[in-house]
Amino acid sequence: MIALLPLLVPLVGAALAALAGERRGALVAASLASTIATFAASLFLPGAPAFQRAWLPGLGVSFSLDPGGAASVLVVVVALVMVPTALVAALTVEERPGRFVAWLLLAQAGLGGIFMARDLLVFYVFWEGTLIPSLLLLGAYGLEKRRAATLKYLTYAVGGSFVMLVTILALKALSGAASFALADLVLAAQDLPAGTQAWLFAGLALGMAVKLPLWPLHSWLVDLNEQNHPSGAADVLGTLYKVGGYGFFAWALPVLPLGAERLAPLFIALGAFTAVYGAVVATSQTHLKRLLAYASLSHMGIVAVGVFGLHVAGLNGAVYLLAAQMLSTGGLFVVSGMLYARRRSFDVDAYGGIAKSAPALAALTLFLVFAFIGVPGLANFPGEFLSLLGAYQTSPAAAVVATLAVIGAGVYGVNVYQRLFLGQQREPVRDLGPVELYVLVPFVAGVLWLGLAPAAQLERIEAQSQVAVVQLAGTEPPADELALGGAR
């Protein structure tokens, strides 16, 4: 039952937030109560028993959630990030804040389902269901060009995921699996020839590559971040919802190892290119949110390189980087909202020298930027390092190319900090208020936690990576390892 809490608590919270509506006090109370309760509950996830009930038995679908493995790490990080994010939304959204928070919390429930699902169709239900809140947040609360951005996002996301749905149905039909459960699919799909697996893998990959995102399917992301509500809360959700890498890790690789091996050269090349491309384009951006979007695109390229190195270190690193990314990128999007609240602009050149008048804001931003660009000791470093290390074992060329993105990160990271906070101060801004400080503390704490103590989290992730690795090695998985992966 503990596995259900990260889904049920946010659902209740969403209902309360919708009821609270315009009353700020009630809304802040509802969002804090819901997110803190979810965070507390998610701390008990590691080692909690799996949850399983028949859902659509006629088609072999069961509602099964397993809080073990990578899920326990990712759900905790999501829950941690949501505490300040929902608070920001409750405090700063001017019109219809209740619904904004309600959509955020609904999306949080969906994310919990995505990470914990151990039935491929249930995974899809959460995957697709979470799209609606993020679409409505963009469309109803975004800036002037939000409608074009929403349509683009909708088309990319739905186009990819509908192909994924047919592939999921075809996967069960072609492999003759008894159900959509991970364990059944892993066993049944072993007998599929490599060619069939490659086609099925490509079908799943289309949906996942859009969400990752990988070049050339990334352009929705930049518009989404640029047009989203200026508070940054919706962008944090966008960051949390980049679940494509997790989809590859938890489903596509273990179920279709031969297809993965055949297509890995293509995807690792795309990943390396995405990493470099994102970093290069980010250096030339002057719009803060577009810069963050391209920079996080670059990180997602490194995630892809880590996953498609098909090596255990890279897999661990990729998922770790996903978790770290939620904290560092999420924190920077919240900072961008705070800057916007001060000067009504996302243009980097509209700032400059504000470190003098806002030293606390500058210090915390610098900290988050350091985490973002992969400074050792902070959250992103272990993930980036392991991703590239793993990829280097199997495809050194791609790993070397992707490493260039890390250098690029130093350039745009330091550059943006310098343009925002250093140099000639034109006009002073107010420093962090006490509430803003509380909002940034969870991000900073999380960044330190993931940066300084990666071992325990990596161990949990590795329990699940082994399922994929064993499949990729082409041997029959021992029963206990499948159980670690949380199949039954």
Place this chain on the structure above:
Amino acid sequence: MTFPPVLDVDWGHLAPALTLLTTAAACLLLALFQRDSRLTAGTALIGLFTAFVFNLSVFMSDSAGGASFGLRYLADAPALAFNFVVILGTALAVLVSYDQLSRMGMDHPEYYPLMLLSALGAVVMAAAGDLVTLLLGLEVLSLPVYVLSAWRTSARQSEEAGMKYFLLGAFGSAVLVYGAALLYGASGSFVYAEVVAALTSGGLVSLATAGAALVLVGLGFKAALAPFHQWSPDVYTGAPTPVVTFMSVVVKAAAFAALLRVAATVAPEVSPWLQTALAVAVAATLVVGNLAALVQRGVKRMLAYSAVAHAGYLGLAVLAPDHGGVEAAVWYLTAYTLMNAGAFAVLSLVVDRNDQGDDIERFAGLGQTRPGLALALTVFLLSLGGIPPLAGFAGKVMVFSAAVEAGYLWLALLGIATSVVALVYYFRVVAAMYFRRPEYASPSFRSSATDVAIAAALAGTVLLGILPGWWHDAIRGAQAALGF
């Protein structure tokens, strides 16, 4: 020694149909003395509830699966499940009509009796085990709907809709009769089971193929499968919205009940090209319905083309009756009835008293002016678009998985490609409601009866989506008990 009964009838199986018939007659009598149609509507609802109870008792009992009149009137699992869909759709339509008739100036007391008679026809069609019963059901279903389409006598559009529907419907029926005659010529029987038996023991397969093809064409007219769908957008646009609520779900359910029966029994016994032709028709329906819906300005006409598109999705299930297509079709129609009738119910509150004003601009800002209405329509449209966890998603999974299992992967891929298009036009309405400011005065008409219909459809769409298993199991379980 025992004698066979003089009349081979199980009255229990006929009870739902007979209830609808007697209620229709009672409503007609009542209408003679009572000019206020609301009393008739109440009586109709009571009759529908009684029919529901009778149907439920047969569905739950062991006697399900029997037949009356020598296999001509079947009470098997699909037929009984279709009865639920028909009763549900009719009840929703009655609730939507309740306050609308007087508002739209079409309050004639014969309205509800005609609707009940049409529902009776649908029940008979679903139960038909032979071609003559099928034709009887089809005519009982269709004639009242022709009249109801032209119910708004003050509007040329409505008259034109009724006329067009009548002429094309009559043409469709004629084709069906001709096909039935050819099938009889090939096999010497009208009863499906006997036709199949005659064909397997060496009947005239080529003649039977022609006959079955014509029967499918006739039913394709009713189901609005391309290329026989052209009547439906015009009729849906011209007919009064409460009537469209009825016919978009009940007529479609009846047509697919009959199609499914023919596809599962007779079609596999004739030349395999018939199956291919049906698959091509389904593909064309998916493409035409969705692409045409994309370019519509009016929401009503968009929903009309979307109804054509959903005939395509149902067609996927019809192609795979042996791979779970039967329960998929019944389940899909249940979900479709809830979400489509719900969408039309919301539409009936947005249009003015002349049934005009369904442009997408009229929906702008509805999220602020009528939040409840906007939320309900959002759920219905997203469900029609197949977004989880709503009923339309589970239905889509069922029909697509039936098609994939039956080897129609290409058709499933086409269906998915067109579904992306579908989501764009559904979402356009949602976007107008939430992302734009109001451009017109918010619709002022309120009707608690329509609100009840919307609330029921909304609850059904959400609950069936979150818990799809029980109804799927119920249909399958009943089927398994019948040795399907």
